[in-house]
Amino acid sequence: MGIDFYFADPYSGWQRGSNENSNGLLREYYPKKTDLADIEIEELIKNLMELNNRPIKCLNYQTPFDVFMHEISLL
Numbered sequence: 001m002g003i004d005f006y007f008a009d010p011y012s013g014w015q016r017g018s019n020e021n022s023n024g025l026l027r028e029y030y031p032k033k034t035d036l037a038d039i040e041i042e043e044l045i046k047n048l049m050e051l052n053n054r055p056i057k058c059l060n061y062q063t064p065f066d067v068f069m070h071e072i073s074l075l
Helices: 013-027 041-052 064-073
Strands: none
Touching: 041 064
């Protein structure tokens, strides 16, 4: 698939800024110390769909869902 991957040191968020941004977006739905086991699957799916349908600058303002579907269509 030609996907690059990186390892970051623990507690070194500046090494993976996009990951830290994603964590911040998740915090809009789930504050720190939220017990994820208490979240209903329907709520989780709804929130993930909202996040995956937000345009993102690093994807040229496309949504992650659209980019994923395009990549799948190329297989």
